[in-house]
Amino acid sequence: MRFLLAFNGTRGDVQPAVVVGSELQRRGHDVLVGAPPNLCEFVASAGLATAPFGYDTHAHMNSEVVRTKLRTGGPRQRWQAFTEVRDLGWSQAVADMAELHTGAQAIVTGFVTEQIAAPFAEATGAACISLHHAPIRPNGSVSPVPAALSGLPPVANRASWWLTESAMWLLTKDRQNALRRELGVAGTVPRAPTDRLEIQAYDPRLCPELVDEWSDLRPFVGFLGLAAEQRARIGADTGDTDLLEWIAAGTPPVYFGFGSMPVPDPAAVVDAMVRACARLGVRALISNGWAGLEVTERADVRVVGALDHERILPLCRAAVHHGGAGTTAAVLRAGIPSLVCWVGSDQPYWGAQCARHGIGSATRLKGLTADTLVTEMTAVLTPERARTARELAAELITPEQAVRHCADLIEEHAEEGGPARRGDR
Structure with a gap:
């Protein structure tokens, strides 16, 4: 099978793609990793095919909008900065995805780029699979508000998540629907995904209440870490x-x-x-x-x-x-x-x-x-x-166990296909 792993962000966002991509490639699959231009060399050093996807994140993280406006500005300036960050690189990432996704049976992506990956996958019948590195879907245990991460009752946490998701949907639905129309995908973007596999790439030992609450569409695999061979390839093991x-x-x-x-x-x-x-x-x-x-x-x-x-x-x-x-x-x-x-x-x-x-x-x-x-x-x-x-x-899932479980889930879901392919059966 052919897999596209499309991630934009810092090295912490891209490294899990290297871990998973290497395991999928070891199993005989065709793997392409889309990554920020500043991290393509890092991906290639791990022995994976790579191509630019989105903007240069190193330049972005050190830009004025992030270092000054978003971090230290007043409410109005922060809102303007947020909308600038929201829109940054959208057109570039869409154009890159149009080139990269051809022939892929599954697109594996992160939270930052799900809005772009999902309609491309739906247009071709490919599976769209997300890797999440923290809880970012509604639940009763964790609040989306940093100052209230604990201590709120479950009903308040769920209400906070509903408001957060609704606000993000209102801010981005127009451009998402425009992309869907451009790709010939029927319907409009839902407020929240309901049938997408969202792999939780962190350890269930730290959040057992989420394991109990979430469905099989959000399985926990553990933290994805570089294996010794991968660390040697990218030069990370040099003492x-x-x-x-x-x-x-x-x-x-x-x-x-x-x-x-x-x-x-x-x-x-x-x-x-x-x-x-x-x-x-x-x-x-x-x-x-x-x-x-x-x-x-x-x-x-x-x-x-x-x-x-x-x-x-x-x-x-x-x-x-x-x-x-x-x-x-x-x-x-x-x-x-x-x-x-x-x-x-x-x-x-x-x-x-x-x-x-x-x-x-x-x-x-x-x-x-x-x-x-x-x-x-x-x-x-x-x-x-x-x-x-x-x-x-001593109680954590090992990196080796985590990547095997993650790759198993991706293979299984890719064989099933996305909603369009499943609907044809």
């Missing part, structure tokens, strides 16, 4: 000998890394991290990521670029990170506590889950100070948190 020697020469450091997230005031954040570690008497291992953090190294502070999470994190005492699903999964598997300094999207949810399960804490990245870090890190750096983190790590 920095000097770094390993630095780690071994002292007490386990605290890891700091914010992945692809733009840091609003990098100098202030770096100052807060260094001063907090000095006050707590711990060493700091700081990863630059896309944030471009400028740090002066000293004996107790080490600065690195990209590093091998699977190899380095287990050597650390704790991790301070943005709470993206991929980084959260790597920290969970390493069996160390987390302090999630979230920006937005699904990050508040993962911060709340770390706190709920006794393996961490959470706070906003915006306005982060040394005092805040000292308070939160003091709560995280305890023997009890460390023990709980190790115990939970």
Whole structure:
């Protein structure tokens, strides 16, 4: 079978496509991965065919609309920024999808690009399959509002989700319906999908109540992580000998890394991290990521670029990170506590889950100070948190099990086809 895996976003959005695509290719399928232009080289390094899909996300994450208007503007400016982000790259992604989807029996995509993938799949009778990295459908357990992730009654959570879905549908239905007409797809876009396989690519151990609530169309497979062979192909398993020697020469450091997230005031954040570690008497291992953090190294502070999470994190005492699903999964598997300094999207949810399960804490990245870090890190750096983190790590679905289950589901659903093909039987 031919599979198109079409994802746009940061590396955390695209890496699961590499994991799943590699497994499907290993099984003998024809796989093409559509990815942001800035991440096509990363996909190709894993041995997968790739083509540009959508806009350059690195440039976008560091643009004025994201770094300034969306994060720090007033209500009116934020609304204008939201609509700009909503519309950014739509035409480009539609044009790219028109080229990429030909002959695919299934289109596997993410939440960001479902609105584009679904009508193309429906037009050809292909299956449309989504990978979700956090709860983004109505449920009674989790609120879509970051400030109210827990504590609300189920009826209030479901009402919040209904309002959120309705608002998004009203904002995007016109362009979705225009695309459907252009592709010759009958009917209008529903407020919410009802017959699409939506694979939950995170661990059910962290949210058993969702497993009980959701139907078989939202199966949980576990976190999708790179296998050793994949890490070797993309060069992610190369150990920095000097770094390993630095780690071994002292007490386990605290890891700091914010992945692809733009840091609003990098100098202030770096100052807060260094001063907090000095006050707590711990060493700091700081990863630059896309944030471009400028740090002066000293004996107790080490600065690195990209590093091998699977190899380095287990050597650390704790991790301070943005709470993206991929980084959260790597920290969970390493069996160390987390302090999630979230920006937005699904990050508040993962911060709340770390706190709920006794393996961490959470706070906003915006306005982060040394005092805040000292308070939160003091709560995280305890023997009890460390023990709980190790115990939970042993209970997680392994990456190998997760990708096998995910690929099985994709194959099965692709053979059934989309609504159009199923309706012909």
